[in-house]
Amino acid sequence: MNNTCEKAVLYAAGELTADEKAAFETHLKTCASCRAEVALLNKTQEALIPPAAPGVVVEELFAKTTRKKISxxxxxxxxxxxxxxxxxxxxxxxxxxxxxxxxxxxxxxxxxxxxxxxxxxxxxxxxxxxxxxxx
Incomplete structure (x- = not known):
């Protein structure tokens, strides 16, 4: 593992500069270990995103929690x-x-x-x- 491989987490988080990102993407073409690590980081990030509530549930909750305008x-x-x-x-x-x-x-x-x-x-x-x- 070299110095470039250590930037996999920063790459997956989108925190590299444009030059660093281009260099790391070039490195990804030749390093299977980094490709696997970036794929795992991306899957982990996607798993952490909570699923959206069904529209019906959101509407019912909104109807119960919003104040109705009284004349x-x-x-x-x-x-x-x-x-x-x-x-x-x-x-x-x-x-x-x-x-x-x-x-x-x-x-x-x-x-x-x-x-x-x-x-x-x-x-x-x-x-x-x-x-x-x-x-």
Whole structure:
């Protein structure tokens, strides 16, 4: 075994320079021992590559592990409505605790809250869409 034979592992791993590779390939034509070693190294490398999973298994696994996109309205509509109802409830509770203050017209209050709730909802919705675009 000479110095060239010691490069069989580097050749099989693809780590030789272009000149070294050309010289080793010339050597392979005359050295049966190196040809056998390179063949064994290539078979070993191929054996270490795991087989691909069947497509059906991959699809089922992907379906189970991916998050399904939930509609913004489905998630936040109830929360926003609950917040509005809670705000109105707190307002009326505070209004009853201070009877000396002038009473407010409920239609004005509901209209004001509806206006601002829609505006806040639109701002939040656009912010969320921008956030989701980043992902």
């Amino acid at each position: 913004f309205l489905a998630v936040w509509k109830t929360a926003l409505a609950g917040t509005a109802v809670l705000g109105v409830g707190i307002f009326f509770l505070l209004a009853t605790l201070h009877p000396d203050r002038a009473a407010f017209d409920t239609t004005e209050i509901v209209a004001y809250m509806s206006e601002h709730l829609d505006e806040d909802y639109q701002n939040f919705s656009s912010d969320l869409e921008l956030f989701e675009e980043d992902f």
